[in-house]
């Protein structure tokens with residue numbers, strides 16, 4: 001694990017579940033991916049931390065959680081236009097990772 005990446009992730013995750021976060025860190029290989037397609041999410045999850053757009057529709061959340069867990073919301077990027085990875089609607093950027 002690359003130590004100097006920790007503060008970066010800490011900045012991204014202003015609001016996260018500590019346990020999930022630490023669990024994901026164990027599998028974090030120092031890589032952060034940007035993913036815009038649901039069918040690619042499975043490949044990225046487990047290889048690092050993935051940034052995705054996600055709206056607040058429960059069905060969309062359920063769909064992405066088949067591949068892993070939402071670790072937190074990128075509050076710094078709230079105003080950035082991001083599309084939901086599932087439905088394509090206006091979304092918030094979230095940080096996603098695979099937990100075991």
Ligand SMILES: [Zn+2]
Nearest residue numbers: 055060084087
């Ligand atoms: Zn959606």
